[in-house]
Structure formats: structure tokens, C-alpha cells
Amino acid sequence: MALxxxxxxxxxxxxxxxxxxxxxxxxxxxxxxxxxxxxVFEVVSPQGIRALKIYDVKFSxxxxxxxxxKRIDQQLALKGHNCPFLVQVYEGARFEDRLYLLMSRxxxxxxxxxLKDIPRNKIRQILDQVTRAAIFLKSKGLCHRDIKAANIxxxxxxxxxxxxxxxxxxxxxxxxxxxTDHDGQLPVVATARYSPPEYLFRLxxxxxxxxxxxxxxxxxxxxxxxxxxxxxxEREYAESAENRYRFAWVIATSNxxxxxxxxxxxxxxxxxxxxxxxxxxxxxxQLEDFLSxxxxxxxxxxxxxxxxxxRKPAEVDDNIATRLxxxxxxxxxxxxxxxxHLRSNxxxxxxxxxxxxxxxxxxxxxxxxxxxxxxxxxSLPVKLRIDLRLSTDMAGYxxxxxxxxxxxxEAKASSLDLPELQDGPDVEIGxxxxxxxxxxxxxxxxxxxxxxxMETRQ
Amino acid sequence: xxxxxxQKEQLDLxxxxxxxxxxxxxSFLIIGPPGSGKTNVLVRRAQFMRGQNMPNxxxxxxxxxxxxxxxxxxxxxxGKEIFPPSCVTTLESWxxxxxxxxxxxxPVDPGDLTExxxxxxxxxxxxxxxxxxxxxxxLFIDEAQxxxxxxVALISQWSPVLFFVGDDRQRIYExxxxxxxxxxxxxxxxxxxxxxxxxxxPEICQVADxxxxxxxxxxxxxxxxxxxxxPARVTIPRESLSKVHQLQVTIQKLNEQVRVYGDLMRRxxxxxxxxxxxxxxxxxxxxxxxxxxxxxxSKIIRAKDERNDDYDPSFDSDAPICILTxxxxxxLEFRAVxxxxxxxxxxxxxxxxxxxxxxxxxxxxxxxxxHTLPQILARAHSEAGVTPx
Numbered sequence: 001m002a003l004x005x006x007x008x009x010x011x012x013x014x015x016x017x018x019x020x021x022x023x024x025x026x027x028x029x030x031x032x033x034x035x036x037x038x039x040v041f042e043v044v045s046p047q048g049i050r051a052l053k054i055y056d057v058k059f060s061x062x063x064x065x066x067x068x069x070k071r072i073d074q075q076l077a078l079k080g081h082n083c084p085f086l087v088q089v090y091e092g093a094r095f096e097d098r099l100y101l102l103m104s105r106x107x108x109x110x111x112x113x114x115l116k117d118i119p120r121n122k123i124r125q126i127l128d129q130v131t132r133a134a135i136f137l138k139s140k141g142l143c144h145r146d147i148k149a150a151n152i153x154x155x156x157x158x159x160x161x162x163x164x165x166x167x168x169x170x171x172x173x174x175x176x177x178x179x180t181d182h183d184g185q186l187p188v189v190a191t192a193r194y195s196p197p198e199y200l201f202r203l204x205x206x207x208x209x210x211x212x213x214x215x216x217x218x219x220x221x222x223x224x225x226x227x228x229x230x231x232x233x234e235r236e237y238a239e240s241a242e243n244r245y246r247f248a249w250v251i252a253t254s255n256x257x258x259x260x261x262x263x264x265x266x267x268x269x270x271x272x273x274x275x276x277x278x279x280x281x282x283x284x285x286q287l288e289d290f291l292s293x294x295x296x297x298x299x300x301x302x303x304x305x306x307x308x309x310x311r312k313p314a315e316v317d318d319n320i321a322t323r324l325x326x327x328x329x330x331x332x333x334x335x336x337x338x339x340x341h342l343r344s345n346x347x348x349x350x351x352x353x354x355x356x357x358x359x360x361x362x363x364x365x366x367x368x369x370x371x372x373x374x375x376x377x378x379s380l381p382v383k384l385r386i387d388l389r390l391s392t393d394m395a396g397y398x399x400x401x402x403x404x405x406x407x408x409x410e411a412k413a414s415s416l417d418l419p420e421l422q423d424g425p426d427v428e429i430g431x432x433x434x435x436x437x438x439x440x441x442x443x444x445x446x447x448x449x450x451x452x453x454m455e456t457r458q
Numbered sequence: 459x460x461x462x463x464x465q466k467e468q469l470d471l472x473x474x475x476x477x478x479x480x481x482x483x484x485s486f487l488i489i490g491p492p493g494s495g496k497t498n499v500l501v502r503r504a505q506f507m508r509g510q511n512m513p514n515x516x517x518x519x520x521x522x523x524x525x526x527x528x529x530x531x532x533x534x535x536x537g538k539e540i541f542p543p544s545c546v547t548t549l550e551s552w553x554x555x556x557x558x559x560x561x562x563x564x565p566v567d568p569g570d571l572t573e574x575x576x577x578x579x580x581x582x583x584x585x586x587x588x589x590x591x592x593x594x595x596x597l598f599i600d601e602a603q604x605x606x607x608x609x610v611a612l613i614s615q616w617s618p619v620l621f622f623v624g625d626d627r628q629r630i631y632e633x634x635x636x637x638x639x640x641x642x643x644x645x646x647x648x649x650x651x652x653x654x655x656x657x658x659x660p661e662i663c664q665v666a667d668x669x670x671x672x673x674x675x676x677x678x679x680x681x682x683x684x685x686x687x688x689p690a691r692v693t694i695p696r697e698s699l700s701k702v703h704q705l706q707v708t709i710q711k712l713n714e715q716v717r718v719y720g721d722l723m724r725r726x727x728x729x730x731x732x733x734x735x736x737x738x739x740x741x742x743x744x745x746x747x748x749x750x751x752x753x754x755x756s757k758i759i760r761a762k763d764e765r766n767d768d769y770d771p772s773f774d775s776d777a778p779i780c781i782l783t784x785x786x787x788x789x790l791e792f793r794a795v796x797x798x799x800x801x802x803x804x805x806x807x808x809x810x811x812x813x814x815x816x817x818x819x820x821x822x823x824x825x826x827x828x829h830t831l832p833q834i835l836a837r838a839h840s841e842a843g844v845t846p847x
Contacts, residue, residue: 352680
């Protein structure tokens with residue numbers, strides 16, 4: 001029995017006691033490593049070799065313990081499954097003061113450790129097997145959330161992969177999740193590395209689309225690792241150990257190099273499409289696109305030379321008509337809302353909606369006369385102008401707004417640029433609030449003595 | 459939301475100015491778009507004048523349904539009289555009463571409506587000089603754009619103070635250019651504009667604005683301050699439908715609208731079904747009577763009844779669906795308008811006719827055609843949200 005020097009002796013002792021309780025034929029054989037929250041032991045059983053994970057004390061008791069126990073139960077829901085490429089779970093519960101999980105002992109070693117010597121002609125098969133595991137999980141309404149080379153075991157002959165560490169899985173339709181986010185903290189740099197931007201920055205609510213986009217990205221990252229023979233963002237990762245913000249920036253903005261002469265072109269294309277920062281576009285890929293079916297392969301090959309590529313309707317930002325109608329709809333509703341607000345405050349306005357300098361922008365203008373301050377004085381013409389712009393970011397449409405208030409007869413004006421608002425069902429309310437708040441600031445500014453041409457930016 | 463503004467706070471500054479702040483002894487012309495409160499201003503101004511020791515006033519409208527409509531504005535929500543309804547009358551009734559009071563018989567009806575009106579006014583010209591009846595303290599006239607010069611001349615004899623309201627975009631009777639005639643007797647400084655309007659939803663304003671743009675004044679869309687149910691709907695299908703089919707679709711929609719706008723209708727709102735030909739009014743009426751849910755709920759509103767004084771043109775709250783012709787709908791307003799067989803008589807329809815029908819609708823507008831959609835309507839509206847592919 002060769003044991004690693006840094007094995008918690010306590011965990012080992014517990015593992016041995018657990019085997020003893022199990023009975024004859026059960027014994028601890030080896031230590032396989034530490035799986036994030038716990039050491040894992042290779043264990044002999046009457047049915048064959050198994051892996052026994054003994055959770056750390058801090059993850060076994062109290063609130064964290066509750067969470068982990070729920071996660072174990074979630075994994076046990078997959079007990080007895082028939083997917084050959086996903087780790088099997090046999091048993092999981094509390095033993096003494098610890099939680100444990102008994103799994104199959106995957107063949108071989110971590111793919112991450114073998115990236116440099118995987119034969120090129122095995123890449124497709126490896127991807128195919130891991131994808132099948134992901135598809136299987138999806139069919140059960142689950143998403144692994146942490147597919148990466150470090151969580152995949154590959155047999156010594158490279159013929160068989162096993163996807164491990166299904167402790168992070170998340171039910172696709174469960175908005176809260178079973179405590180898998182560790183109290184909503186962002187993932188540490190190690191997991192962040194394989195997270196797409198919209199997931200890392202939690203830009204979207206959990207939904208089937210989010211999980212799909214995540215799966216696609218992670219399979220793309222896996223393909224990248226296999227092709228480039230090193231983990232994604234390896235250099236940046238090494239440099240950013242102390243600065244997670246810098247690393248986050250890299251994930252959000254830089255495209256990993258993806259070049260190889262000895263790999264099929266369609267694999268390169270798939271990897272590039274799958275690593276798209278734009279989650280909507282990326283989601284046009286299906287999990288089936290990663291399988292090595294010859295028909296899939298053929299389609300990819302044709303796609304690679306520009307044949308058979310059809311726009312999918314899901315590509316919202318390529319749908320120009322929808323985008324233009326959206327800005328029109330939002331700007332007319334906003335025009336109504338502001339006119340109504342001004343009227344309820346005593347100003348009945350002339351209001352117009354005009355196209356802006358380009359098709360993605362609109363100008364809304366309001367004119368009214370403020371009553372004279374002294375009797376006998378002329379009334380004061382006031383002009384309010386709103387410039388609305390629609391643009392697209394990672395999460396979809398967003399609206400930018402700038403506001404200008406002018407008193408032409410007194411040669412005074414002031415204006416503000418406001419932060420962008422994400423599009424949504426009630427974005428008009430948000431925009432109206434922006435305008436109403438800004439109006440106060442602008443009025444103060446202008447009464448204090450704004451000058452035409454002087455712009456107050458905030 | 460009542461059809462009439464009864465509290466001062468509900469009026470805007472422009473309206474209040476016209477009611478209270480104009481000199482009492484001068485004549486004025488008020489121009490305003492549909493829904494700007496012109497008729498309301500007229501009634502309120504008349505009331506104001508009566509309160510200034512000028513009780514000898516009359517309010518003259520264009521058609522009997524309009525008279526009935528204005529009469530509904532003569533009481534406030536407590537039922538208190540704002541203006542005596544008996545002082546609201548059609549121009550024609552007033553002229554006939556002049557004949558009667560001067561012991562003269564009416565001229566012979568030449569058969570043509572415009573000619574008849576002309577004859578009626580010309581025939582009454584000599585009466586004032588007889589000094590049998592005193593002049594009025596003031597006369598208030600609605601829909602001034604449809605007056606004949608002879609009618610304007612007659613009116614100007616009978617009072618030194620004239621208050622005209624009108625809309626230069628709604629002239630729908632031939633050979634009339636009432637506003638030119640009125641401008642001949644009202645000085646340019648006494649012409650006022652009501653800039654804003656409150657009745658018509660923005661979607662409908664946009665359709666109207668594509669038909670006619672008020673000269674020198676802002677578009678309907680820029681000056682609307684609609685506060686009714688949203689979203690408003692404009693439906694002008696591209697495909698032609700058979701008359702029977704149009705009736706079916708309309709009956710379905712009317713049923714829905716009776717339900718959806720039920721509350722508003724209890725407070726005075728009505729639904730309008732408009733056709734070009736008089737005969738088609740009967741066709742529509744028959745079809746609506748045939749529908750079990752709509753039976754008894756509709757009524758034909760005749761603008762000019764063939765001098766049948768038994769005819770009651772008043773609006774019936776039990777029959778909120780009004781069936782009228784294009785010419786007969788002027789001045790009225792409906793929560794929803796259905797214009798059927800809209801291509802009938804299109805040869806005779808000007809932009810002003812289309813504009814007038816469209817602006818009768820407050821919240822919902824449906825226009826159907828039997829053969830070809832008139833170009834003016836095709837250019838005035840397209841369905842939003844239609845993608846080209």
C-alpha cells in the first residue's frame with residue numbers, strides 16, 4: 001500500500017474503518033488524489049475496484065454539510081445509470097462525522113495530465129465520449145457545469161474516457177440550485193478559467209439556455225485543450241494567480257489561439273464556434289455537433305467550406321428587422337410615458353419622435369412654454385431632447401440615453417449621458433426613471449446658469 | 459372618463475383662455491384638430507357669456523345627431539345644467555324657425571342638399587331688416603368649415619358677436635369653404651388655435667397624419683395627449699374580403715368590444731360602424747340584429763333625416779352601436795370604429811373624408827374593403843412587427 005505523504009491520516013483512518021464496517025473483501029488500496037472537497041481513496045470490493053471519497057470535516061457538518069449531503073443525494077439520483085462515459089455512483093451517506101461517496105474507479109488518469117501525448121486521431125473519439133456523457137446528463141435534466149480535462153479520466157490506451165466530479169451538477173430547471181454556488185460567491189480562478197463570460201459574471205438568470213451555452217463552451221474548451229495540447233488560457237492563468245480581475249478580463253475579451261496543421265479542419269471550426277463570447281451565437285451549436293457521427297462530420301466539413309450553413313432564428317442580433325422594431329417600440333412607449341409625466345406636472349408638450357443619426361437611434365423631443373415668472377413677462381420656451389441608442393452586448397440588447405435641456409431664449413442648455421440599461425420587458429420604466437431623475441439635475445444646472453455648448457457629463 | 463370635461467382642472471391652459479379670457483364683444487374663430495375640445499370650449503364659452511349678462515345665445519350645430527351629442531354635454535356629472543339644452547339646435551332648425559316666426563313659407567326644395575341649404579339661407583336674408591326679432595347677444599357655431607358663404611352671411615346678420623369653431627382638415631361637403639367665408643368676417647387677430655388634443659390614440663394619429671397634415675400646425679401625433687385604454691389598434695387588412703365576411707368579422711369584434719369597453723360604454727362611449735352608402739346602413743343593421751348577442755344593441759343614426767320630425771336622433775345608451783355614413787359621422791366620436799366596404803364611393807372621397815372617418819376613432823380602428831384597398835389607406839398604415847421573410 002503506497003500512500004501519499006499529504007494524506008490526512010484522519011481521513012485514511014476513517015476510510016479504513018468504513019471498509020471494515022462494509023465487511024469482508026473491502027479494503028483501502030491507494031489514495032487517488034483530492035477531489036476539491038475531499039480525498040479520494042482507491043478501494044477494493046468484492047465487485048471490483050471502487051473510489052471512495054471522504055469529505056473534509058468542514059464540508060461534512062453544519063450548513064455546508066447540509067449542502068453537500070443534498071449534492072450527494074442529487075448524484076445518487078443517477079445511481080445505476082447506463083452511460084459508459086460518466087462515473088458511476090453507488091452509495092453516499094454519513095459515516096461517523098463525515099460524508100462519503102462511493103463511486104466507480106475510472107480507468108487511467110486525468111486527461112489534463114496527458115494532454116501532451118494524446119494521439120491526434122483520438123481527439124474526435126474523446127470529444128465524442130465526453131459529449132455523450134453531457135447529452136446523457138441533459139436527458140436527465142442535469143448540467144455538469146464543470147466539464148474540463150481535469151475532471152476527465154482517460155484510460156491508458158486512450159480508448160475510454162470517464163467524466164467525473166459530477167458533484168457540481170445543477171438541475172436545469174432549478175433556479176436556486178442545491179446550494180452548489182457556495183452562497184453565491186463567484187467561482188475561484190481555477191473554475192473560472194473554463195467558464196464563459198456570461199456565466200462567470202452571472203449576467204443571466206439560470207435557465208435552460210444558460211446551461212446549454214455553458215455546455216457548448218466547455219466542450220469547446222476541452223476540444224481546444226486537446227488540439228493545442230495545453231489548458232485554455234494557460235499563460236494568462238499562470239500570470240494571474242494573484243489578480244482574478246485581470247483573469248476575468250482575459251476571459252471576457254481575448255480569443256485563445258487555435259491553430260494546428262495536423263487536425264481536421266472541422267474540429268478547429270467547431271472549437272472556434274464553441275468558444276464564441278457571444279452566448280446567443282454560440283448556442284446555435286447543438287451538443288450533437290460534437291459527436292463523431294460521420295454525418296455530423298460531413299456536415300461540419302461542408303460548413304467549413306461555407307456550404308449548408310443556414311442562419312438559425314436564434315441569432316437575435318443578426319435579425320435586423322426585429323432590432324429596428326424593438327427600438328421603435330421602446331422609443332414610442334418612452335415618448336408617451338414622458339409626455340404623460342410632463343403633463344401631470346403641468347406642462348402640455350408638443351412631442352415628436354424622429355430617427356436619429358442612424359437606424360439604431362432615435363431622437364425624442366418635447367417643447368413647451370413655461371409660464372412667465374413675472375406678470376407681463378413673456379413665457380419661456382423649453383426644449384427637452386432625448387437621444388436613445390440601441391446596441392448589443394453579450395447579454396442582448398441594451399439602451400443608452402442622453403438628455404439635453406435647452407432654454408433657447410436665454411441661451412442656456414445642459415445635458416447628461418446616462419449609463420446603459422439592459423433590455424427587458426419593462427425597460428421603458430427604467431428609462432423613464434432615468435429621464436425623470438436627470439431632469440431634476442438638468443433643471444438645477446440650467447437655472448444656476450448653464451450655457452449653450454457647455455455639457456455636464458456624469 | 460366622461461366624454462366631456464366638466465372640471466376646470468381638466469382643461470388645459472389654452473382651452474381656459476378661450477373660454478374666459480377673450481373679449482366678450484368680439485367675434486372669434488377657433489381652429490383645432492379632432493379631440494381638441496372645440497365643442498367643449500364652445501359650450502363653456504356660451505355658458506360663460508350667459509353668466510356675463512348675455513343670456514340671449516344659441517349654439518348651432520351641423521346635424522341632429524351632433525345636436526343630441528352636444529346636449530349631453532350640457533349637464534355636469536351631478537346633473538346640474540351647464541347650458542340650457544334647448545338653446546342647442548341645428549343650423550337648419552334655426553333657419554326654419556326664422557321662417558316660421560316671420561310668417562314665411564319655406565323655399566321649394568331643389569333636391570340637391572347644398573342647393574337647398576343655399577336657398578334656405580338666401581330666402582331668410584330679408585328677415586333681420588324687418589326688426590321683428592332682436593339680434594342675439596352671441597351665436598356659437600360648430601363645424602364652421604362646412605358652412606356655405608350664404609349661411610355665414612345670414613348668421614353674421616343675427617348677432618354682432620360670433621364664435622366659430624372648426625377644423626380645416628374636415629371639410630367633407632362639396633362646394634363649401636366655410637372657413638374662407640368666416641375669415642371674411644373674423645379678423646385675423648381673432649383666430650386662435652387649440653394646439654393639443656386628448657381623444658385619439660397615437661397609433662390612430664399616425665394614420666391620420668399620413669392622410670393629411672394640418673397646414674401650419676403640428677401633426678396630430680406631436681400634439682396628442684391620449685389617456686385612454688392602451689394599446690390602441692389599427693387594423694387595415696391588405697386582403698379584400700367579401701361583404702358577408704366583413705360583416706362576420708365585424709360582428710365578432712363588436713361582441714368583443716362590447717365586453718372589453720363595457721365600463722367605458724356605461725359612461726357614454728359608443729362603437730361606430732361606418733359605411734359609404736346609405737343603403738348599406740340597413741344591410742349592416744340587419745346583420746347585427748341577426749346576431750343573438752348584438753340584437754337590439756345597434757341603431758342607425760341619420761344625419762339629415764328627410765324632414766321627419768318623428769325621427770329621434772338621440773343616442774340610446776341601450777343601443778351603443780351606431781351605424782352611420784361617412785358624411786354622417788362628422789363631429790362624433792367612438793371608442794372603436796369599423797369602416798366597412800371602405801372602397802365604395804371611393805371616387806367621391808377626398809383625403810378630407812378619410813381623415814374625418816379615421817379621426818372618429820379613439821382607441822380602435824378597423825377598415826375593410828371589398829375589392830381594392832384605396833391607395834390613401836394603403837399608404838396610411840402598415841402592420842407593425844411583420845418581418846419580410
